Ligand SMILES: *[C@@H]1O[C@H](CO)[C@@H](O)[C@H](O)[C@H]1NC(C)=O
Ligand SMILES: *[C@@H]1O[C@H](CO)[C@@H](O)[C@H](O)[C@H]1NC(C)=O
Ligand SMILES: *[C@@H]1O[C@H](CO)[C@@H](O)[C@H](O)[C@H]1NC(C)=O
Ligand SMILES: *[C@@H]1O[C@H](CO)[C@@H](O)[C@H](O)[C@H]1NC(C)=O
């Protein structure tokens with residue numbers, strides 16, 4: 001009892017001391033809308049209600065000065081244990097959210113259920129076990145549907161341009177493969193560090209081996225419906241120490257969670273990254289990921305033969321079939337990314353989506369988080385995406401114009 005009191009007081013003191021030192025950049029303590037304003041952009045927060053009653057925050061970014069592209073609506077979706085911060089981690093010219101806004105796009109940033117900005121539900125809060133009963137399957141089935149519908153209504157558009165990173169690509173692949181009506185609303189899908197199957201995953205996952213995964217799954221199952229998160233003050237303390245030059249290299253291990261060989265980050269900002277990463281998700285989601293590593297399929301959550309029969313009406317979980325996808329898809333990947341492994345991309349995505357891959361681009365020496373945190377990503381990835389989308393916006397405008405003319409002529 002006494003010890004915990006001492007621990008609590010000393011961590012409080014440490015926290016006060018940390019907040020008084022200037023070692024961490026102020027973005028550490030800001031939400032994405034606050035960061036957006038801090039960098040001089042128009043920031044909006046929109047609340048979206050999903051069909052299963054989760055309340056999600058969408059963060060909108062618009063430039064105050066750049067001429068706007070009226071039909072250029074871009075929706076960005078983050079990866080596992082991350083949140084919308086993934087698109088505003090660096091300076092204006094280095095963060096996807098700002099680079100796209102400066103190019104005149106109407107930028108919408110998603111926050112999947114369970115992340116700090118999206119921990120609300122109509123019926124119960126995050127203190128309730130039921131809140132954490134989800135995996136990326138529900139993010140795909142409910143979150144994506146609700147967010148895209150909301151954005152299109154708000155912007156009076158028929159479709160939008162989607163940019164996903166990692167799990168943000170997983171949920172879109174799943175959704176597009178199941179829902180052709182939804183697919184019509186996605187003009188282009190830009191997949192950064194694309195993931196479907198993860199049977200060749202490397203890094204820590206591989207290091208720990210399959211036995212570890214089996215044990216982890218067994219342990220996690222006992223706490224399935226709980227949040228997977230880190231207390232805010234612990235995260236701040238870690239951030240502080242990771243802002244110190246001497247330990248910074250050790251800390252990148254944490255951000256790169258499974259690999260730690262990143263070279264493209266801004267090392268001076270490691271403390272800022274760590275204030276926002278890892279963000280929360282459910283333990284059940286992690287179990288779903290581990291299942292994918294073990295069984296090598298891109299499929300729904302496995303409840304076991306009996307549970308699957310109740311849930312899906314068949315003994316094994318339904319597999320997502322990427323051959324159903326017709327959306328023009330652009331892949332951005334790297335041989336140095338041990339999470340979105342090249343072999344997995346070849347075996348699953350190239351193989352099943354051959355006819356709809358509109359472009360495939362290999363990045364030199366990008367590790368998994370470099371696609372969003374890496375400084376060269378603006379030139380290597382974001383600017384090329386901007387030109388690809390701009391061409392399509394123009395094409396659609398001409399098409400609309402022709403349709404309009406032929407209507408008049410008739
Ligand atoms: C969790 O969700 C699954 C699938 O929707 C459902 O079958 C199960 O009853 C839920 N469990 C709890 C504890 O709410
Ligand atoms: C890296 O981050 C630091 C701290 O936020 C900033 O002062 C510096 O300008 C950044 N460097 C680059 C190249 O963006
Ligand atoms: C996936 O869908 C394609 C057609 O869209 C079909 O030919 C193929 O058999 C399906 N694969 C599986 C495993 O269901
Ligand atoms: C699609 O398949 C064709 C013929 O099998 C092959 O030449 C081409 O490289 C494939 N495209 C991609 C993106 O994998």
Ligand SMILES: *[C@@H]1O[C@H](CO)[C@@H](O)[C@H](O)[C@H]1NC(C)=O
Nearest residue numbers: 091092093094375376377378
């Ligand atoms: C971004 O702009 C800053 C100056 O505002 C510059 O120092 C930095 O090198 C730029 N970053 C990149 C990746 O070009």
